[in-house]
Amino acid sequence: MQHFQQSVYQLIVETSTNLPADVRRAIQKAREQEDQGTRSALSLSTIANNIEMAECNVSPICQDTGMPTFIVHTPIGANQIVMRKHILEAVAQSTKDAKLRTNSVDSLTGANTGDNLGPGTPVIHFEQWERDDIEVKLILKGGGCENKNIQYSLPAELEGVGKAGRDLDGIRKCIMHAVYQAQGQGCSAGFIGVGIGGDRTTGYELAKHQLFRKVEDVNPNEDLAKLEDYVMENANKLGIGTMGFGGQVTLLGCKVGVMNRLPASFFVSVAYNCWAFRRQGVLIDAGSGEITNWVYERGSDLPMKQDAPAAEDSERREVVLTAPISEEQIRSLKVGDIVIINGMMHTGRDALHKYLMDHDSPVDLNGGVIYHCGPVMAKDASGEWHVKAAGPTTSIREEPYQGDIIKKFGIRAVIGKGGMGAKTLAALQEHGAVYLNAIGGAAQYYAECFKKVESVDLMEFGIPEAMWHLQTEGFAAIVTMDSHGNSLHADVEKDSLGKLATFKEPVFK
Ligand SMILES: O=C(O)C[C@H](O)C(=O)O
Numbered sequence: 238m239q240h241f242q243q244s245v246y247q248l249i250v251e252t253s254t255n256l257p258a259d260v261r262r263a264i265q266k267a268r269e270q271e272d273q274g275t276r277s278a279l280s281l282s283t284i285a286n287n288i289e290m291a292e293c294n295v296s297p298i299c300q301d302t303g304m305p306t307f308i309v310h311t312p313i314g315a316n317q318i319v320m321r322k323h324i325l326e327a328v329a330q331s332t333k334d335a336k337l338r339t340n341s342v343d344s345l346t347g348a349n350t351g352d353n354l355g356p357g358t359p360v361i362h363f364e365q366w367e368r369d370d371i372e373v374k375l376i377l378k379g380g381g382c383e384n385k386n387i388q389y390s391l392p393a394e395l396e397g398v399g400k401a402g403r404d405l406d407g408i409r410k411c412i413m414h415a416v417y418q419a420q421g422q423g424c425s426a427g428f429i430g431v432g433i434g435g436d437r438t439t440g441y442e443l444a445k446h447q448l449f450r451k452v453e454d455v456n457p458n459e460d461l462a463k464l465e466d467y468v469m470e471n472a473n474k475l476g477i478g479t480m481g482f483g484g485q486v487t488l489l490g491c492k493v494g495v496m497n498r499l500p501a502s503f504f505v506s507v508a509y510n511c512w513a514f515r516r517q518g519v520l521i522d523a524g525s526g527e528i529t530n531w532v533y534e535r536g537s538d539l540p541m542k543q544d545a546p547a548a549e550d551s552e553r554r555e556v557v558l559t560a561p562i563s564e565e566q567i568r569s570l571k572v573g574d575i576v577i578i579n580g581m582m583h584t585g586r587d588a589l590h591k592y593l594m595d596h597d598s599p600v601d602l603n604g605g606v607i608y609h610c611g612p613v614m615a616k617d618a619s620g621e622w623h624v625k626a627a628g629p630t631t632s633i634r635e636e637p638y639q640g641d642i643i644k645k646f647g648i649r650a651v652i653g654k655g656g657m658g659a660k661t662l663a664a665l666q667e668h669g670a671v672y673l674n675a676i677g678g679a680a681q682y683y684a685e686c687f688k689k690v691e692s693v694d695l696m697e698f699g700i701p702e703a704m705w706h707l708q709t710e711g712f713a714a715i716v717t718m719d720s721h722g723n724s725l726h727a728d729v730e731k732d733s734l735g736k737l738a739t740f741k742e743p744v745f746k
C-alpha cells in the first residue's frame with residue numbers, strides 16, 4: 238500500500254482539473270442543440286474553453302472545489318483506518334498545491350482550517366466488497382449547486398405544476414419543479430440525481446449516489462428509465478438555458494434511484510450538480526496501492542471542440558470600461574450589453590458583505606467594481622500571490638446587503654452569477670449601478686484576466702472570503718440587471734414559471 242496516498246492525490250487532481258469524457262460529451266451535445274450566436278451558446282463556448290484550460294493548466298475547473306466526497310470499496314480485511322489517514326493527507330497536500338480550494342470552514346466562528354480538514358470534511362464512506370482490489374470514487378460538488386438541492390415530501394402543492402401525489406406522476410412534477418427552482422443559480426445546464434423514498438437523510442444520499450452513474454447509462458428499472466427520458470426531453474422546454482440566460486438546454490443529465498420508505502413518509506430528494514460535474518474514480522491494487530484503471534473515461538480522450546469566432550451579432554453591444562467607472566457610463570448600459578472590465582477589481586463575498594454593513598471599507602470603492610468571488614490563490618517563493626482559479630459565486634446570498642453597500646460606498650458594478658433580487662435592482666436604479674453576470678465555473682478563463690494581485694485585506698476571513706484587490710484586463714461579463722429597472726433574471730424566471738405550468742397535466746397514470 239506504499240502508493241495509496243499518491244494514488245488518491247492523483248485522483249483528486251484529475252477530478253478537480255479534468256472533466257470526464259461522458260460529462261464532456263453531454264456539454265458538447267448541448268452546444269450542438271443551442272441556438273448559435275445566443276448568450277447561452279457563447280457561454281457554452283466559454284465553458285468548453287475553460288474545460289480545456291483547466292486540463293492544460295492542471296488547475297481547478299471551478300474555484301469551488303466543493304465538499305470532497307469519497308466512496309471507497311475495500312476487500313474484506315483491508316485496514317480502513319490507515320486508508321482514511323492517507324486520504325486525509327492527500328486532501329491536505331492537494332489543497333496546499335492549489336488543486337483544491339481551502340473549503341473547510343468552522344460553522345460557528347467562520348474560521349477556515351486552511352487544509353480542507355475538519356469535523357465532517359472531507360466525507361469518506363467505506364464499504365466492503367468481495368473483490369481483491371480497492372475502488373475509490375470521488376465527487377467534488379460545489380456549494381452553489383448544493384444550495385439548489387431540494388427535498389419534497391409528498392403529497393405537496395407545487396408552484397406551477399400544482400398537486401403532486403404519491404405516485405410516479407407526482408415524482409415527475411417534483412423533478413420538473415426542481416429544475417425550475419434552480420434557475421441559473423446552480424450554474425446550469427446541470428445534472429440531477431434523484432432519490433425516491435428513504436428518510437430525509439438516506440433520500441439525499443441516494444440522490445447523490447445517482448450522480449456516480451455514467452451519463453449515458455440506462456436505468457434498469459423500466460419505469461424509472463421512462464421517467465429519466467421524459468425529464469431529459471421536457472426539462473429543456475423550461476427555457477432557462479446556460480447560466481439562466483434563456484435557451485434550449487437547461488439539463489444535461491437525469492438519474493433516478495428508488496428505495497423503500499416508511500408508510501408515513503414519501504420523500505423525493507433532488508441533488509443538483511452544476512455543469513462542472515467533477516467526479517472520477519480509480520481502481521487500486523490492494524498490494525502496491527497503485528492505480529490500475531480509471532472508473533470513468535478520462536477527459537483527455539475527448540478534447541472539447543473549439544469554436545470558430547462567433548458570428549457578429551448586431552443586437553449586442555460591447556462596451557469597454559475602466560474602473561473607477563462614472564455614473565454616466567453605467568446609465569448608458571442596458572440588459573444584454575457585453576462589458577469588458579479593465580482596472581482594479583475587488584473580490585467580496587459573504588463575510589465581506591456582512592462586514593461592510595457596519596465597518597468602513599479597507600479601500601476606496603467609489604466608482605469601483607465588486608466581484609462576488611472566492612478564488613483559489615497560491616503564493617510563490619518570493620511571497621507574491623497568484624490567482625489560480627476565480628469564477629463568480631452565486632450572488633443572491635448577498636441580497637440582504639448589496640443594495641445598502643452599493644449606496645454606502647458608491648459602487649458602480651457588481652459582478653457575480655445567477656442574478657439578484659428586487660432590493661438590489663432598486664438600488665442599481667437609484668444609485669446608478671449595474672449587475673454583471675459572469676459565467677459560473679469558468680474559473681480558469683477569468684483567472685487569466687487578473688494580471689496582478691495588488692494586495693489583500695481581511696485575510697482573517699480565509700482565502701475565499703478575503704478582499705483581494707486585483708489588477709484586471711479584459712474581464713468580459715453580460716449586463717443582466719441595469720440601472721433602468723430591467724432584470725433578465727426576473728424575465729427568465731417569470732417565463733419559465735409559465736412554461737412549468739404547461740407540465741401540470743398527468744403524464745404517468
Ligand atoms: O463558492 C464558490 O466559489 C461558488 C459556489 O459554488 C457557488 O456556486 O456559488
Ligand code: SF4
Pocket residue numbers: 299300301302303378379380381382422423424511512513628629630631677678679
Ligand atoms: S460556481 Fe458554479 S460551477 Fe462552480 S461549484 Fe458553484 S455551481 Fe458549480
